[in-house]
Amino acid sequence: MNLRIVLVEPLYQGNVGSVTRAMKNFGFSDLVLVNPCKLEGEARAMSSHARDLLENAKIVSTLEEAIEDCSIIIGTTGIAGSRFDLHLRVPGYTPEEMKERLSGVDGKVAVLFGREDNGFTREELKKCDMIMTIPTSEVYPVMNLSHAVTVVLYEFSSIKSGETPLADPFDIRLLYGHLSELLDDIDYPEHKKEKTDLMLKRIFGRACLMPREVQTLRGIIRKIQRNCNNENGNSNVFENEEK
Amino acid sequence: MNLRIVLVEPLYQGNVGSVTRAMKNFGFSDLVLVNPCKLEGEARAMSSHARDLLENAKIVSTLEEAIEDCSIIIGTTGIAGSRFDLHLRVPGYTPEEMKERLSGVDGKVAVLFGREDNGFTREELKKCDMIMTIPTSEVYPVMNLSHAVTVVLYEFSSIKSGETPLADPFDIRLLYGHLSELLDDIDYPEHKKEKTDLMLKRIFGRACLMPREVQTLRGIIRKIQRNCNNENGNSNVFENEEK
Numbered sequence: 001m002n003l004r005i006v007l008v009e010p011l012y013q014g015n016v017g018s019v020t021r022a023m024k025n026f027g028f029s030d031l032v033l034v035n036p037c038k039l040e041g042e043a044r045a046m047s048s049h050a051r052d053l054l055e056n057a058k059i060v061s062t063l064e065e066a067i068e069d070c071s072i073i074i075g076t077t078g079i080a081g082s083r084f085d086l087h088l089r090v091p092g093y094t095p096e097e098m099k100e101r102l103s104g105v106d107g108k109v110a111v112l113f114g115r116e117d118n119g120f121t122r123e124e125l126k127k128c129d130m131i132m133t134i135p136t137s138e139v140y141p142v143m144n145l146s147h148a149v150t151v152v153l154y155e156f157s158s159i160k161s162g163e164t165p166l167a168d169p170f171d172i173r174l175l176y177g178h179l180s181e182l183l184d185d186i187d188y189p190e191h192k193k194e195k196t197d198l199m200l201k202r203i204f205g206r207a208c209l210m211p212r213e214v215q216t217l218r219g220i221i222r223k224i225q226r227n228c229n230n231e232n233g234n235s236n237v238f239e240n241e242e243k
Numbered sequence: 244m245n246l247r248i249v250l251v252e253p254l255y256q257g258n259v260g261s262v263t264r265a266m267k268n269f270g271f272s273d274l275v276l277v278n279p280c281k282l283e284g285e286a287r288a289m290s291s292h293a294r295d296l297l298e299n300a301k302i303v304s305t306l307e308e309a310i311e312d313c314s315i316i317i318g319t320t321g322i323a324g325s326r327f328d329l330h331l332r333v334p335g336y337t338p339e340e341m342k343e344r345l346s347g348v349d350g351k352v353a354v355l356f357g358r359e360d361n362g363f364t365r366e367e368l369k370k371c372d373m374i375m376t377i378p379t380s381e382v383y384p385v386m387n388l389s390h391a392v393t394v395v396l397y398e399f400s401s402i403k404s405g406e407t408p409l410a411d412p413f414d415i416r417l418l419y420g421h422l423s424e425l426l427d428d429i430d431y432p433e434h435k436k437e438k439t440d441l442m443l444k445r446i447f448g449r450a451c452l453m454p455r456e457v458q459t460l461r462g463i464i465r466k467i468q469r470n471c472n473n474e475n476g477n478s479n480v481f482e483n484e485e486k
Contacts, residue, residue, distance in 0.1 A: 021387055027379075027382065048385075137270035143393075144289075144389075147264075147268070151394065151397045154377065154394045158378070
């Protein structure tokens with residue numbers, strides 16, 4: 001499986017080292033760190049025999065850079081979402097459910113883990129296609145970062161990737177932009193737009209779209225736009241066409 | 244599920260603290276430490292909000308004390324056994340397979356984790372009914388202790404205990420003693436006896452015996468002994484009867 005682990009602004013170097021060890025234990029090596037803490041002796045000590053992974057980890061300054069070449073972005077949160085109307089943390093899949101969903105796909109998948117203290121920002125969560133939550137006790141749901149990564153790696157290490165190609169990340173971003181544009185075209189209420197953008201991203205995100213599906217969806221959107229514009233007597237149809 | 248975690252001579256207090264955190268995350272609290280390292284500031288720091296578990300952990304000086312009231316003893320090893328003739332590490336179940344095996348039972352189950360550097364001694368492994376191995380990469384199979392515990396707790400936290408009672412630990416020990424006695428009675432070759440004792444323990448161990456089954460098995464052994472003794476013209480039949 002083509003899996004990338006992304007740690008967003010990890011605070012404790014021991015955790016980063018522990019994560020590399022767990023990754024090597026389960027046969028993964030693609031690690032990207034967004035603005036990490038200093039990585040020194042303790043990180044190396046905890047990485048143990050995975051020091052090569054620690055040294056080869058890619059360090060970037062923005063989440064965008066970390067995920068730009070990934071077809072599916074999964075955010076791992078300790079707190080399952082309950083407010084379905086917000087779409088931000090729902091639906092939250094267990095690692096086991098996520099495993100089933102990813103079985104058979106062929107493409108790069110990023111799993112994101114947030115800061116040890118504050119998790120993800122709202123903007124970071126919005127970049128995720130799917131949300132994953134490890135089922136824990138309500139009494140103490142906050143797991144150690146490297147423990148959470150270990151559980152996910154353990155579960156994902158048995159995923160059999162297959163032949164179902166995932167759409168290109170660039171095309172997926174075009175689709176979301178196009179959907180957003182469509183909402184503008186139909187004068188969708190401005191105050192609802194952000195939530196609806198996110199809902200559409202959650203729906204299509206968990207569908208793990210294939211290349212052909214993205215093209216067809218965009219073709220449908222184009223036809224809708226053309227029709228709407230005609231209805232409204234608007235003649236600048238071609239403005240909404242792709243160049 | 245009635246689960247006990249047993250750490251045998253853990254060397255690093257940070258790991259013990261981390262284990263208590265993972266236990267509380269997954270809703271478990273029964274921790275027994277056999278001759279642990281000193282537990283001070285680092286153990287408390289890593290336990291985070293599970294300090295109560297750390298303080299309530301039972302400390303004993305022998306493995307026997309740690310498991311005497313448990314019906315099933317599972318040893319977790321990083322190295323899967325390959326030599327089936329030795330019976331020591333085989334069969335090795337994955338946590339997922341073990342979960343299926345334990346679903347529906349009602350009784351106390353101990354999961355043992357060995358030292359960070361040397362795992363278990365041969366004598367300790369022999370006390371286990373079943374062996375569990377987390378499937379890891381061949382390149383680097385040695386997991387951090389708290390990571391290994393976390394994976395097992397994650398998997399076992401979804402076990403639904405049921406109504407199938409497990410036999411009393413005392414009766415199970417009597418059965419094994421009785422089986423060993425039977426091997427003596429039939430003049431089983433001395434040099435094979437230890438391995439065969441272990442093989443029988445592995446067979447009956449993974450069967451998760453119920454109380455009635457243990458009694459019936461012991462009844463069968465008694466009848467066999469009586470018959471053998473008669474065959475051999477041996478008249479001191481009652482020596483092999485229970486008092």
